Amino acid sequence: MNFNDLNIYKTIYETKSINKAAKELGYAQSNLTARLKAIEHELNSTLFVRSNQGVAPTDNGNKVYRFAVKALRNWQKLQDTLVIRKTILSSELLVNFLIAKKKFFITDYAVTIKKSNQLESELTQRYYDVVVTFNQFDLPNYRLKQTANLPACFLKGKQEDGSTCPIAINSDLTCPFRKLTLKLCPDKTRLLEIDSLETIMQLVKRGEAVALLPQYLIDNDYQKVNDHNFNIPYYCYQYQI
CATH class of the missing domain: 1.10.10.10 (Winged helix-like DNA-binding domain superfamily/Winged helix DNA-binding domain)
Structure with a gap:
C-alpha cells in the first residue's frame, strides 16, 4: 500500500x-x-x-x-x-517562455523537457508536480490550475523580407504551432517540415525560412514578418494526491 x-x-x-x-x-x-x-x-x-x-x-x-x-x-x-525541488514537465517552447517571463525560477525545479506528443506517455511512467502543456489531458490526480496564452507571430531573419522563404513547421503532429501554420498558410508548397525546434530557429535566424514562433524570441536575430499576432493557449496542471 x-x-x-x-x-x-x-x-x-x-x-x-x-x-x-x-x-x-x-x-x-x-x-x-x-x-x-x-x-x-x-x-x-x-x-x-x-x-x-x-x-x-x-x-x-x-x-x-x-x-x-x-x-x-x-x-x-x-x-x-523539507526543501524539495519540485519537478516540472513541459515542452521546450513553453519552458523557455516561462523562464523568459519569470513565471518560475529554474533553480526551484527539476525540469524535464519532452515533445508535445510524448508528454502524456511520460506521465504514465512517473508523476510530476507541475505539467505545462499545449494539450489538455485527463489523468488521475492531475488538476487543471491555470489556462493562459503564449503570444506568437511569424518571424524571419533580421536581413530578410521573408516573402519567398519556405515556411518551417514542426513535424510533431500535435504541435499547436504546426496546426495553426497549416490553417493560416494555404500554399502547402512553401512548407518545410523539420523534426527539431532548434533547427527551425537556426533556419529562421539565418534567413533561410520563416516560422510561426513565440514573440519572446524577437531580438537582434529575429523580427516580425507582419503585424499579425496570435495567441496559443497552454494549460498548467498540478499533481495532487
Whole structure:
C-alpha cells in the first residue's frame, strides 16, 4: 500500500461510494474496485460491506481510515518542512517562455523537457508536480490550475523580407504551432517540415525560412514578418494526491 492507495481509500470512505470516489479522483470505477480489493488482500481484512446503496466501513475499515488520514496529514507536513525541488514537465517552447517571463525560477525545479506528443506517455511512467502543456489531458490526480496564452507571430531573419522563404513547421503532429501554420498558410508548397525546434530557429535566424514562433524570441536575430499576432493557449496542471 502506498500514499496513493491511502488517498483512494480515504476518498471511498468519505464518499461512501466507489462510483463517487472514482468520479472525484478521475479513475475508472473498475480501477478503484481493484485497488480496494488489493488493499483488503494486503491487510487480510474486509474493510467495507458492499450494498446497492454504496459501501459501509467495518470496524477494521474505520481503523484503516483513521490511519490513512493521519498518514496523509503527516506526509503533507513532512513535505512542507523539507526543501524539495519540485519537478516540472513541459515542452521546450513553453519552458523557455516561462523562464523568459519569470513565471518560475529554474533553480526551484527539476525540469524535464519532452515533445508535445510524448508528454502524456511520460506521465504514465512517473508523476510530476507541475505539467505545462499545449494539450489538455485527463489523468488521475492531475488538476487543471491555470489556462493562459503564449503570444506568437511569424518571424524571419533580421536581413530578410521573408516573402519567398519556405515556411518551417514542426513535424510533431500535435504541435499547436504546426496546426495553426497549416490553417493560416494555404500554399502547402512553401512548407518545410523539420523534426527539431532548434533547427527551425537556426533556419529562421539565418534567413533561410520563416516560422510561426513565440514573440519572446524577437531580438537582434529575429523580427516580425507582419503585424499579425496570435495567441496559443497552454494549460498548467498540478499533481495532487
